[in-house]
Amino acid sequence: AQTVTQSQPEMSVQEAETVTLSCTYDTSESDYYLFWYKQPPSRQMILVIRQEAYKQQNATENRFSVNFQKAAKSFSLKISDSQLGDAAMYFCAYRSPPLRANSKLTFGKGITLSVRP
Amino acid sequence: AAGVIQSPRHLIKEKRETATLKCYPIPRHDTVYWYQQGPGQDPQFLISFYEKMQSDKGSIPDRFSAQQFSDYHSELNMSSLELGDSALYFCASSPGRGPQTGSGANVLTFGAGSRLTVL
Numbered sequence: 720a721q722t723v724t725q726s727q728p729e730m731s732v733q734e735a736e737t738v739t740l741s742c743t744y745d746t747s748e749s750d751y752y753l754f755w756y757k758q759p760p761s762r763q764m765i766l767v768i769r770q771e772a773y774k775q776q777n778a779t780e781n782r783f784s785v786n787f788q789k790a791a792k793s794f795s796l797k798i799s800d801s802q803l804g805d806a807a808m809y810f811c812a813y814r815s816p817p818l819r820a821n822s823k824l825t826f827g828k829g830i831t832l833s834v835r836p
Numbered sequence: 837a838a839g840v841i842q843s844p845r846h847l848i849k850e851k852r853e854t855a856t857l858k859c860y861p862i863p864r865h866d867t868v869y870w871y872q873q874g875p876g877q878d879p880q881f882l883i884s885f886y887e888k889m890q891s892d893k894g895s896i897p898d899r900f901s902a903q904q905f906s907d908y909h910s911e912l913n914m915s916s917l918e919l920g921d922s923a924l925y926f927c928a929s930s931p932g933r934g935p936q937t938g939s940g941a942n943v944l945t946f947g948a949g950s951r952l953t954v955l
Contacts, residue, residue, distance in 0.1 A: 754943070761948075762924055762949060763948055764946035764949075765946075766943055766945070810879075814942065816942075823869055829878050
């Protein structure tokens with residue numbers, strides 16, 4: 720079974736600065752998908768960014784980018800120019816290809832990010 | 837764009853009562869997932885359905901059951917409720933299997949959740 724590990728329970732960043740959230744995973748599959756979801760105080764689960772394992776290029780979405788290291792099974796999220804609205808819990812998640820019956824999302828424990836004004 | 841609709845948003849029940857949560861997936865999404873999230877915890881997978889058939893099962897108690905109907909909406913039935921069942925229950929939907937393209941490809945889209953409180 721796949722596992723996702725987020726070893727940092729909390730992080731803090733100054734507004735306008737850059738912060739990196741770490742995530743590692745374990746899998747024997749060669750094809751899969753990785754995601755970062757954001758959960759603000761409203762507790763809505765919001766997709767931040769996704770990465771297909773077969774793509775070598777790191778995904779970017781505006782101020783959010785990832786550092787995907789497939790051999791090391793590492794998938795970190797970098798938030799640039801942090802804003803107060805970025806304060807939330809961030810979950811790293813793994814998904815097997817949708818062709819498989821068990822293509823659910825497996826989440827890490829999450830990391831609480833606070834942004835200092 | 838249409839999103840995943842969950843109802844009710846809030847539900848308060850007594851111990852040993854029964855509760856039913858409903859989920860309406862994004863149109864043309866044929867796969868539905870249910871997750872349970874306790875306070876300060878990560879979402880735990882309960883069960884999923886693909887084309888109205890159960891496709892995967894996680895840590896769902898025997899007291900819980902679920903199904904997906906012909907219109908692809910899903911219901912999670914919880915009986916003999918316990919205090920520990922108090923949690924946020926998420927439903928998520930995704931497009932079916934096979935190659936996918938576009939911004940929603942291979943992504944689970946979550947509803948706003950149903951908050952269950954058992955007293």
